[in-house]
Structures are given as C-alpha cells and as structure tokens.
Amino acid sequence: DAKTTQPPSMDCAEGRAANLPCNHSTISGNEYVYWYRQIHSQGPQYIIHGLKNNETNEMASLIITEDRKSSTLILPHATLRDTAVYYCIVRVAGNTGKLIFGQGTTLQVKP
Amino acid sequence: GAVVSQHPSRVICKSGTSVKIECRSLDFQATTMFWYRQFPKQSLMLMATSNEGSKATYEQGVEKDKFLINHASLTLSTLTVTSAHPEDSSFYICSAQGGTPRLAFTDTQYFGPGTRLTVL
Numbered sequence: 001d002a003k004t005t006q007p008p009s010m011d012c013a014e015g016r017a018a019n020l021p022c023n024h025s026t027i028s029g030n031e032y033v034y035w036y037r038q039i040h041s042q043g044p045q046y047i048i049h050g051l052k053n054n055e056t057n058e059m060a061s062l063i064i065t066e067d068r069k070s071s072t073l074i075l076p077h078a079t080l081r082d083t084a085v086y087y088c089i090v091r092v093a094g095n096t097g098k099l100i101f102g103q104g105t106t107l108q109v110k111p
Numbered sequence: 112g113a114v115v116s117q118h119p120s121r122v123i124c125k126s127g128t129s130v131k132i133e134c135r136s137l138d139f140q141a142t143t144m145f146w147y148r149q150f151p152k153q154s155l156m157l158m159a160t161s162n163e164g165s166k167a168t169y170e171q172g173v174e175k176d177k178f179l180i181n182h183a184s185l186t187l188s189t190l191t192v193t194s195a196h197p198e199d200s201s202f203y204i205c206s207a208q209g210g211t212p213r214l215a216f217t218d219t220q221y222f223g224p225g226t227r228l229t230v231l
Contacts, residue, residue: 034219043115043204043222044155087154093218099145099206101155 004088006105012082014111018075022088025069031092033064034099035073037084044087044101047073078109114138115207117223124195125231132190132226134205140185141207145220146178149202161188185209195230202227 005023012018024033032051036044048055048062050071055062061074075082087104091097114137124130134144143162147155159180161167167180177199179191188207192199206220 041202041225041227043225046219046221049219097218098157098160099220100157103154
C-alpha cells in the first residue's frame with residue numbers, strides 16, 4: 001500500500017472550514033483514499049473515501065487532485081467536537097486491503 | 112448502520128492471567144475482522160486479520176500463541192491475550208468489514224470503541 005504524508009498538527013477556528021491535506025504521490029490506480037478520525041481514547045471513526053472523483057457526505061468533502069497524488073479533507077463548519085487525530089490512508093479495495101495507520105494530523109478546533 | 116461493539120471496555124488483570132476481548136458487528140455480518148493495538152501517543156498497529164471460519168493471519172512480530180484469535184461467526188471475533196504481562200497493557204481495537212446486509216461500502220472497515228487492558 002502507498003504511503004501518505006500529513007502535517008502533524010493544525011489549528012482551526014470554530015465555525016470555519018478545516019482543510020486537511022494529504023500527499024500520496026505513490027498511489028496506485030486501484031488504491032482508494034480513506035479518511036478516518038480518532039477522538040481521544042475512542043476507536044477510529046470512518047469519515048469518507050474516494051478513488052478519483054470528489055466525494056461529499058454528511059460529515060465532510062474529499063477533494064482528490066486530477067493526478068491523484070494528493071487530496072484534501074474538508075470539514076465545512078468545524079466544531080469543538082471535531083478536535084481529533086485525522087488519518088489519511090490509501091488502500092486497495094477488497095478484503096485483503098489492510099489499513100496502515102500513519103501518525104495522522106492532530107486537528108485542534110479552537111473557540 | 113455499521114455498528115461494532117467491544118466488550119469489555121476496560122479490564123485490569125494480574126500478570127500471568129488470560130484476558131478475552133469480544134468484538135461484535137451489531138447490524139451487519141462481517142466477512143473479515145481486524146485486530147489493532149495502540150500504545151499511548153502512538154498510532155494504531157495492525158495485529159491480525161481474521162476471516163470467519165479460517166485461521167487468523169498475523170502481522171510480522173505478533174505472537175500467534177500469545178494473541179489467540181477466534182472468528183467463530185460472521186458477527187463475533189474474540190481476542191485472547193494469554194499469560195498477560197505488564198508490557199501487554201495497551202488499547203486494543205477491532206474493526207469489521209463485510210457485506211450482509213449489503214452496506215453502502217462493503218470494503219470499508221468500521222471500528223469498535225476499543226478495550227483498555229491494564230496488566231498489573
């Protein structure tokens with residue numbers, strides 16, 4: 001599975017959009033980009049995933065560049081409860097596709 | 112949908128005893144379950160992958176005789192930490208993925224809330 005690079009930490013003002021970047025320059029054509037987050041002392045929570053098209057759900061939007069070498073997770077209106085570690089993971093679809101967690105980005109939403 | 116539970120949420124045991132942790136998919140049948148371990152201030156590390164009715168596949172460096180995994184049904188997997196020692200104290204998290212009833216994303220892993228193990 002391809003590796004990802006994320007900034008170790010970011011701050012965001014409450015109510016503002018949080019834009020979390022991820023680089024995955026070695027991604028393969030059959031690898032998806034997944035985003036999870038982990039709030040302190042809890043299991044990771046699935047946010048969103050995509051292959052090459054931009055995706056949006058009730059939690060967030062995922063913007064993937066045309067060359068698929070990077071992506072951005074957007075939380076449109078961050079709240080204090082969005083403070084967490086956000087993990088960007090690339091993974092081959094299917095049961096053998098493991099999730100390999102890096103260090104992620106610690107997002108601190110401030111009032 | 113896609114709810115995964117773990118039991119217990121916390122356990123404290125004496126060194127040398129065995130501890131069993133249960134992972135259940137509550138509203139879907141999981142073809143595959145995964146077990147992770149997380150030490151303080153570190154990221155999750157995959158320990159093993161298990162498919163229902165098959166032997167688990169362990170990651171390099173994980174002792175299969177120490178961490179026994181049983182995936183007896185499509186909704187239940189158990190992790191038993193045998194002869195636990197203080198260095199086994201950690202946060203153990205399971206995840207499940209699968210396809211019945213068909214979830215929107217059958218290849219997506221959904222995680223349990225984790226089990227905090229403390230070995231004295």
